[in-house]
Amino acid sequence: xxxxxxxxxxxxxxxxxxxxxxxxxxxxxxxxxxxxxxxxxxxxxxxxxxxxxxxxxxxxxxxxxxxxxxxxxxxxxxxxxxxxxxxxxxxx
Numbered sequence: 269x270x271x272x273x274x275x276x277x278x279x280x281x282x283x284x285x286x287x288x289x290x291x292x293x294x295x296x297x298x299x300x301x302x303x304x305x306x307x308x309x310x311x312x313x314x315x316x317x318x319x320x321x322x323x324x325x326x327x328x329x330x331x332x333x334x335x336x337x338x339x340x341x342x343x344x345x346x347x348x349x350x351x352x353x354x355x356x357x358x359x360x
Contacts, residue, residue, distance in 0.1 A: 283334065284333070284335075286334075286335050287333060287334035287335055290334050290335050291307065291310070291334065292306075294306060294310070
């Protein structure tokens with residue numbers, strides 16, 4: 269950890285076995301030293317990502333999964349103000 273960097277907050281998430289396997293597979297493929305480091309890197313990349321759909325109000329936590337099998341919540345295009353849309357199941 270870089271000098272002066274402290275992490276005072278703990279973030280707990282629940283993952284399915286399949287989701288955890290996906291995180292671990294990415295972690296080992298990317299040579300990350302720990303699950304925590306892998307999750308922080310994935311968060312950093314996700315926060316910097318562009319060109320994805322934003323979620324409409326009223327979506328629930330269960331609507332979002334790591335492996336892409338549960339995202340059927342209404343979304344709107346992040347870069348075009350054209351109103352609500354539904355994400356197609358095949359869209360990645």
